[in-house]
Amino acid sequence: MSDIGGAALKFAFVVAIYAVIIALLGVRLKRQEMIRSAERATYGVFGLVTIAMVALLYALLAHDFRLQYVASVSSRAMPTFYVIAALWGGQEGSMLLWLWLLAMYSALVVVQNRHRNRELMPYVISTLMTTTLLFLAMLVIVEDPFRLLPHEPRDGQGLNPLLQNPLMVIHPPNLYLGFVGFAVPFAFAIGALASGRLDTQWIRSIRRWTLVAWLFLGVGILLGGQWAYVELGWGGYWAWDPVENASFMPWLTGTAFLHSVMIQEKKGMLKVWNMVLVILTYALSIFGTFLTRSGVIASVHAFAQSSLGPYFLLYLAGILVIAITLLVKRLPQLRSDHRLESVVSRESSFLFNNLFFVGIMFAVLWGTMFPIISEAVRGVKISVAAPFFNQVNIPLGLGLLFLSGVCPLIAWRKASGRNLRRNFLYPLSLSFVITAALYTLGIRHVVALISFAICLFVFGTIVLEFYRGTRARRATSGGTIWQAFVSLIRRNRRRYGGYIVHFGVVLIFVGITGSSAYQIEQNVVLRPGENARVGAFTLQYDDLTRMIESTHEAFIAKLTVGRDGKYLTTLYPEKRLYFAQNQPTTEVALRTSLFEDLYIIMAGFEPSKTVTFKVFVNPLVFWMWMGGLVMVMGTVIAIWPERRPPGPGRQHTAGQVEMTALQGTN
Amino acid sequence: MTAIDIAIICLMAVCVVVGVGEPLVRRLAYRPHGREGNNETERLLLQKEMLYGAIRDLDFDFQTGKVDQKDYAELRQQLEREAVQILRQLDAVDPLVAFDNELEQQVLALRQRSTSTSCGSEREACSSCGTPLEEDENFCPFCGHALRLS
Numbered sequence: 013m014s015d016i017g018g019a020a021l022k023f024a025f026v027v028a029i030y031a032v033i034i035a036l037l038g039v040r041l042k043r044q045e046m047i048r049s050a051e052r053a054t055y056g057v058f059g060l061v062t063i064a065m066v067a068l069l070y071a072l073l074a075h076d077f078r079l080q081y082v083a084s085v086s087s088r089a090m091p092t093f094y095v096i097a098a099l100w101g102g103q104e105g106s107m108l109l110w111l112w113l114l115a116m117y118s119a120l121v122v123v124q125n126r127h128r129n130r131e132l133m134p135y136v137i138s139t140l141m142t143t144t145l146l147f148l149a150m151l152v153i154v155e156d157p158f159r160l161l162p163h164e165p166r167d168g169q170g171l172n173p174l175l176q177n178p179l180m181v182i183h184p185p186n187l188y189l190g191f192v193g194f195a196v197p198f199a200f201a202i203g204a205l206a207s208g209r210l211d212t213q214w215i216r217s218i219r220r221w222t223l224v225a226w227l228f229l230g231v232g233i234l235l236g237g238q239w240a241y242v243e244l245g246w247g248g249y250w251a252w253d254p255v256e257n258a259s260f261m262p263w264l265t266g267t268a269f270l271h272s273v274m275i276q277e278k279k280g281m282l283k284v285w286n287m288v289l290v291i292l293t294y295a296l297s298i299f300g301t302f303l304t305r306s307g308v309i310a311s312v313h314a315f316a317q318s319s320l321g322p323y324f325l326l327y328l329a330g331i332l333v334i335a336i337t338l339l340v341k342r343l344p345q346l347r348s349d350h351r352l353e354s355v356v357s358r359e360s361s362f363l364f365n366n367l368f369f370v371g372i373m374f375a376v377l378w379g380t381m382f383p384i385i386s387e388a389v390r391g392v393k394i395s396v397a398a399p400f401f402n403q404v405n406i407p408l409g410l411g412l413l414f415l416s417g418v419c420p421l422i423a424w425r426k427a428s429g430r431n432l433r434r435n436f437l438y439p440l441s442l443s444f445v446i447t448a449a450l451y452t453l454g455i456r457h458v459v460a461l462i463s464f465a466i467c468l469f470v471f472g473t474i475v476l477e478f479y480r481g482t483r484a485r486r487a488t489s490g491g492t493i494w495q496a497f498v499s500l501i502r503r504n505r506r507r508y509g510g511y512i513v514h515f516g517v518v519l520i521f522v523g524i525t526g527s528s529a530y531q532i533e534q535n536v537v538l539r540p541g542e543n544a545r546v547g548a549f550t551l552q553y554d555d556l557t558r559m560i561e562s563t564h565e566a567f568i569a570k571l572t573v574g575r576d577g578k579y580l581t582t583l584y585p586e587k588r589l590y591f592a593q594n595q596p597t598t599e600v601a602l603r604t605s606l607f608e609d610l611y612i613i614m615a616g617f618e619p620s621k622t623v624t625f626k627v628f629v630n631p632l633v634f635w636m637w638m639g640g641l642v643m644v645m646g647t648v649i650a651i652w653p654e655r656r657p658p659g660p661g662r663q664h665t666a667g668q669v670e671m672t673a674l675q676g677t678n
Numbered sequence: 679m680t681a682i683d684i685a686i687i688c689l690m691a692v693c694v695v696v697g698v699g700e701p702l703v704r705r706l707a708y709r710p711h712g713r714e715g716n717n718e719t720e721r722l723l724l725q726k727e728m729l730y731g732a733i734r735d736l737d738f739d740f741q742t743g744k745v746d747q748k749d750y751a752e753l754r755q756q757l758e759r760e761a762v763q764i765l766r767q768l769d770a771v772d773p774l775v776a777f778d779n780e781l782e783q784q785v786l787a788l789r790q791r792s793t794s795t796s797c798g799s800e801r802e803a804c805s806s807c808g809t810p811l812e813e814d815e816n817f818c819p820f821c822g823h824a825l826r827l828s
Contacts, residue, residue, distance in 0.1 A: 015679045019687045023694060030698065044708045048701035056694045063690065211724050278732055280725075349725075423744035424735050431744055477742075484741035 014079055017067025018158040024060035024115075025148040027053050031141040039134035039207075050137050051122045057144055058119040061112045068108060068157055069099055078164045081105060081157045087170035087592055089562040094171055097181040101171045103305070104157035106184060110301075111147040113185075113192045118144065121196055121221075129217055132203030139199035146327045150320055170563065170592040179239040187232030187259055191297040193225025194262060197269075198294035198335075201287055205338035210345050212277055215286065219273070220651055226266045227647040233259050234640040245598040245613040247533060247628040249636075252401040257380045258300030261373050265293040268369035271362050278424065279359065280349030284339070285366070287346065291335045296373075298328050303380070356432070361419040368412040375404040406459065410466055413521055416514045417470035420477050439472030460529035467518045467525075474511050474518075481508070501649065509650025516643030523636025527609075532629040535615065539622050547629040549610055550574040556621045564590045566599075569614055569623050573603065585614040585625065609633045719772045722764055729761045 031053035038046030068081070072095050077083040085102040086095050094101075100109040118140040125133055151157065174180075197218040204214040236256065237249040250256060269289040275282045306321030339346075379396040386394040421435040447465040455461060478497070485503075486496035501508040536544040538553035545551075554570040567587045573580045586599035603610040611628040736757065740750045805823070817824055 015683045016686050020690060023691060027694060027698065042708045044706035045701045045704055048706060049698055052698045052701060056698050060694065211721050213724060278728060280728065421744065423739040428746045428749060431746060435744060480742040
């Protein structure tokens with residue numbers, strides 16, 4: 013089976029080269045059959061990579077330890093669930109998963125555009141297949157997942173214990189779906205630039221793709237944060253680690269693009285800027301992969317280190333040169349159709365929002381790259397710690413949050429002072445009253461107060477938007493409030509889905525603010541029977557037990573937790589030693605509630621059973637995860653297809669547009 | 679490598695070569711535009727869609743109190759002027775679309791008349807897509823769903 017997998021990858025490599033050449037040749041020679049053949053080749057690459065994936069999965073499930081990859085990431089004692097997850101638990105496997113997702117996206121793009129964007133498609137296919145080639149080249153030449161060992165070991169080493177977590181099973185595919193997804197908008201951007209079809213059609217074609225990629229990347233980042241929170245045991249969820257930053261940067265530029273693209277769709281402006289954002293987002297996705305794969309930057313969770321760096325850098329340089337050359341060549345055709353009518357308009361507030369997003373991205377990029385730059389320039393590796401990132405990004409982040417409240421209240425094109433005063437009155441009042449109440453209740457942390465005030469303001473604007481929209485809808489179409497509310501969302505899923513996403517962002521900011529400003533951290537040393545007080549909680553240490561499992565040995569402390577003199581729960585922080593890797597790990601004991609998390613890790617213990625506990629009380633973390641769910645919900649609403657009238661022809665659509673325009677104006 | 683492995687690899691290769699090579703032996707007409715039609719028409723239709731979208735947004739902003747009456751009237755007039763220009767260009771480029779537009783203009787006039795006469799009455803919605811309907815409609819103007827079979 014492994015021979016079949018290896019052969020499939022090599023075939024895919026050849027077919028991908030063929031696809032790139034034949035697609036470009038087809039458009040040059042104006043030969044439809046060549047373009048059709050390139051489309052078939054794209055399906056072929058997907059089929060072949062799928063065969064390779066199935067072959068590797070089969071080898072893992074069959075414990076075929078002749079394969080170096082299988083022996084290094086799995087063992088007989090591992091549960092089947094983690095054996096399957098080991099498919100992307102190591103370098104080669106995760107690259108294969110990446111490749112498979114890219115091949116799947118490419119095939120979907122071809123199916124979706126059989127009758128659309130015909131001028132762009134040869135370039136889109138060749139761009140996607142070039143990216144596929146990068147991964148295929150690395151898998152065939154450098155990191156062959158089907159490489160055999162000289163002698164078959166009796167058992168494998170097993171998956172890194174830190175990765176044996178359900179979150180780690182779903183986190184990488186999510187992240188990859190996001191990273192890989194940005195290849196599609198990039199391919200369309202190159203297609204538009206190369207073919208000269210620079211109207212808004214290509215932008216419309218990639219809207220959903222961008223949203224899907226953005227959603228998966230966002231979910232991937234949050235799941236990664238949650239994994240770090242429950243698995244790494246340092247009390248937090250985000251440390252501005254290079255690997256975290258690598259996924260955050262494309263998300264930032266992707267979010268900026270999702271906003272600025274609306275200006276292009278509505279007014280035909282910012283065409284060059286949108287191109288730059290699409291190219292930048294994709295380049296940052298590749299750069300992020302380079303950071304995590306090459307090992308150039310030390311990271312607490314860089315699990316994969318290899319000699320792949322030069323491949324990524326070469327590819328990155330190549331795509332940037334091609335994209336920038338094409339962009340410069342097409343600059344005259346990318347002039348704006350309109351100009352800003354007023355500085356006080358939603359368009360201009362979107363521009364500010366873009367500046368903030370890109371500003372944060374550059375700050376993160378600078379902080380991430382600084383160790384390499386300092387080493388290259390001064391010969392000393394100076395690492396940049398969290399305080400730098402926080403100092404720069406907290407004000408920018410809060411500014412951005414404030415804008416997310418301001419933008420929806422400003423009209424497109426032009427807004428007057430009187431309108432602004434009227435629209436801002438209620439959200440500002442709500443924010444002022446509740447923030448004053450929080451102050452009197454004893455919240456004196458200035459940044460936290462500002463953050464809560466902005467969160468309340470944005471929440472107020474979102475509620476107001478829904479209220480006014482529902483009222484306007486009801487006034488025109490009648491029905492109950494609920495019917496009007498549902499119809500409002502259904503008629504403009506993108507706008508109201510977006511507001512729901514903003515609400516999710518508000519919840520995330522509340523969580524981040526609470527857990528950063530009011531975290532309690534305390535070390536307590538206890539002997540069995542002793543107790544300690546941390547925040548409002550009382551902890552009684554009952555006993556320490558030792559257990560031997562199939563893969564590890566565990567030392568488990570039993571803690572009885574109380575609050576206000578009443579029993580609350582029993583927690584079991586653990587220290588484990590995994591046999592195969594001889595690696596100790598810390599298992600966090602966590603009690604989550606709406607307002608605060610009690611987070612306990614066992615820092616160390618003595619033979620006398622005296623244990624050092626590290627206890628954190630993290631307020632409002634739960635809100636952050638809830639915010640993530642709300643964001644997913646909002647994005648799904650925004651992505652959900654609108655009901656389209658039947659009929660394939662554009663002429664029909666033109667007619668319907670008029671109808672829609674008329675109905676919409678009701 | 680077993681005989682079965684070799685057979686599967688050969689089969690894989692044959693499938694790929696046949697699947698990818700098959701279109702090359704056919705003679706297909708080169709259609710760079712697919713079903714999208716003429717470049718200029720496409721561009722104008724997109725611009726028209728953009729303008730209609732802008733009118734919808736402006737109306738909604740006005741209804742939700744984000745634009746003053748004066749600004750609203752001024753901006754709407756400006757957008758309508760631009761839309762008319764685009765429609766004229768469209769007429770010149772593609773007669774079929776022009777005919778389509780003419781029909782729609784007439785439907786619009788009829789709809790407006792019927793809206794003004796039926797103002798205040800409870801309107802039903804299309805059971806398929808939820809679009810508000812006029813009393814005398816037999817088909818939904820948005821999705822084409824048949825409303826009355828008789």
